[in-house]
Amino acid sequence: MEFSWWNWNWIINIILLSNLVFILVMIFYERSSPGHTITWTVVMTFLPWIGFLLYIFLGAGLGPITxxxxxxxxxxxxxxxxxxxxxxxxxxxxxxxxxxxxxxxxxxxxxxxxxxxxxxxxxxxxxxxxxxxxxxxxxxxxxxxxxxxxxxxxxxxxxxxxxxxxxxxxxxxxxxxxxxxxxxxxxxxxxxxxxxxxxxxxxxxxxxxxxxxxxxxxxxxxxxxxxxxxxxxxxxxxxxxxxxxxxxxxxxxxxxxxxxxxxxxxxxxxxxxxxxxxxxxxxxxxxxxxxxxxxxxxxxxxxxxxxxxxxxxxVVESGPDDESNDIELSMIKLLSLAKDHIYLQSPYFIPDDPFLEAVEMAIGSGVDVRIMLPGVWDKAYAYHGNMAYVDKLLKMGVKVYLYHGFIHSKSIVVDGLWSTIGTTNLDIRSFALHFEVNSFFYDHELARRNEEIFFNDMKHSTLVTREWYNNRGWFTTALESVLLLFSPIL
CATH class of the missing domain: 3.30.870.10 (Endonuclease Chain A)
Known part of the structure; x- marks a missing residue:
């Protein structure tokens, strides 16, 4: 017996209806940021059933028992x-x-x-x-x-x-x-x-x-x-x-x-x-x-x-078992103290809105903000994810440096007094999904040592200009625009 268009219509309707139920379940269950929820809704809409399976394995939070x-x-x-x-x-x-x-x-x-x-x-x-x-x-x-x-x-x-x-x-x-x-x-x-x-x-x-x-x-x-x-x-x-x-x-x-x-x-x-x-x-x-x-x-x-x-x-720890992103909040507080300068290093820069807003507030207060990212990638999607955010940083007035190699350092130093070094990347994954730990230091000599390290790394880096960024080709720009859309789940 051959399937008629009527049979296929029923199958398609069942798939779409069940997928709608999956989306509603996800929205009801999800307790993270609206951006995270919206991104998963888009994924599940365009990938019926498959999107929900991806969410179960990659997006669902830790259960109450865990x-x-x-x-x-x-x-x-x-x-x-x-x-x-x-x-x-x-x-x-x-x-x-x-x-x-x-x-x-x-x-x-x-x-x-x-x-x-x-x-x-x-x-x-x-x-x-x-x-x-x-x-x-x-x-x-x-x-x-x-x-x-x-x-x-x-x-x-x-x-x-x-x-x-x-x-x-x-x-x-x-x-x-x-x-x-x-x-x-x-x-x-x-x-x-x-x-x-x-x-x-x-x-x-x-x-x-x-x-x-x-x-x-x-x-x-x-x-x-x-x-x-x-x-x-x-x-x-x-x-x-x-x-x-x-x-x-x-x-x-x-x-x-x-x-x-x-x-x-x-x-x-x-x-x-x-x-x-x-x-x-x-x-x-x-x-x-x-x-x-x-x-x-x-x-x-x-x-x-x-x-x-x-x-x-x-010493501050955080993980998906916490109600708040403790290390990120401490970093945001650290950025808010800046009066003169902030120097950041991270291999991955795919932050959430609160962190970006803290950077923008520092820039708006006249603080010199510099961030150093890898010029050589270990993961192609991560490199282009970084570069998608470079556009926002340049618009803010942040000085962005690309290291001539792969920089895996995770550090922030502020005003020659405060600094933090640890395991936390400046991305959503480290802020909310991973178990991380950072030390926050209160010592001007140690902070100045961190600044010396940053300045030495600047000698082996290139300052990103708007002209260079805009001339990287339409395909690269399009790819990074797509990655920016899915950044909450990268």
Whole structure:
């Protein structure tokens, strides 16, 4: 029996009607920005059924059960919790004392991070900045080899190349020596790695776990595909921490065959701020590994406050389990403090409206705003996504620099006093979808060091002009216009 046009008409009507139901379900369920909802509505309208499947895997938020489980696993030491309470009381009475004199005149960011993010302000910290992977991995290897009690390591990407094998060699050695070694890596960030390379660490006595693993052992089959642990944290003996933009892989040493030179920023921390990173790692670890750590077990991870320097630090974390985009809000607050200049670096610049509005307000207040983006891309869609926003930045009056290579640094410095370095890109994905962590620094010497790094990178960059931007061809312009439309879900 052949299908008549009447049969096909019914099938088409059923598909369209069910797709309308899917769209209504999405609109009812969606709790993010209107732009995000509108973009998914467009996708589902032009791709019936397929669009809804894409939304389920890429757009749907974390379920209430997952949010509750993540919240239950969060760890804050007694010292940290008591410290936050005492600082809030001191804030209300005006008795917080600062090592950085300028904070007595402008401490709004400290207040915001303390009250909104419950981020403890500590000022006994030492910070070392790395701008090349070779230096970072040399220092990391020295500290790993010197570990006596615990090594906690989390990376978004952990390659099975020469760099990754070297780190694994050290972890196995320390595990055999009796050091407690825990390694956590993101399932999607490492979808193509051979999992068996970690078996030798397990055999040596170390512990390994995946964050948000895929279902049924398939690489990308998970309803949490978009929600990744993008943090890079290494805490050694509870006293030294490494964090920033670099994962574990040869490319971070500038050895990528196509994407080079590779410029990144990573930091080594000592002082009380390390305790916050330890708590963040252990919270993620307990959720991902299902290992329940007793109060007695936790004690060894928090050896007590140590004094390593005089730099003021607040550590802010965020993720899709939070009601607000805490790191983004802290960055917006940071931009609002600027009186003279703002220098930003990010490999990806696909921000939401609140961040763009903060940049525009700074420009409108006479602030010199400069942003540095990669001139060489690692992902074509990300590069053209960046360039789609360059048009808006140029109209605002922002000075945009394209680095002669791939810049993976994630940093902001304001007025030679405030700065932030961490794992967060200036895009919607990092702001709302990924688990991220950033340190906010209150120290004029460290800020000036960040400015020196930016100025040095400017020597290896090209200032984007309106003439150059407009003469890149109609196809490029059309492609970027389409990407701009879909930027809320890129």
């Amino acid at each position: 949010r509750k489980q993540l919240e239950e696993k969060k760890i804050k030491s007694v010292v940290y919790t008591q410290g936050v309470k005492k600082q809030i009381e001191a804030l209300k009475s005006g008795h917080i004392r600062y090592h950085e004199p300028a904070l007595y005149q402008n401490n709004e960011l400290v207040h915001f991070n303390l009250l909104h993010n419950r981020s403890l302000y500590t000022q006994n910290n030492k910070v070392e900045i790395f701008t090349h992977g070779v230096d970072k991995f040399e220092a990391l290897e020295r500290d790993l080899l010197a570990a006596k009690h615990t090594i906690n390591m989390c990376y978004f990407i952990f390659r099975g190349d020469e760099t990754g094998e070297r780190i694994l060699d050290i972890l196995c050695q320390k595990a055999r020596e009796g050091v407690e070694v825990r390694l956590m890596y993101d399932a999607v960030g490492n979808a193509f790695i051979r999992k068996r390379i970690f078996n030798r660490l397990k055999k040596a006595g170390g512990k390994v776990c995946l964050f948000f693993p895929a279902a049924f052992g398939l690489k990308f089959v998970t309803l949490r595909l978009n929600y990744r642990n993008h943090r890079k944290i290494v805490v050694i003996d509870g006293q030294t921490c490494y964090t920033g933009g670099m994962n574990v892989g040869d490319e971070y040493k500038g050895l990528h065959p196509r994407v080079h030179p590779w410029r990144d920023t990573h930091i080594r921390l000592e002082g009380s701020c390390v305790e916050t990173y330890q708590g963040i790692f252990l919270s993620d670890w307990q959720y991902a590994s299902k290992e329940k750590l007793s109060a007695r077990q936790l004690d060894k991870f928090f050896p007590g406050p140590i004094s390593a320097g005089t730099i003021g630090v607040q």
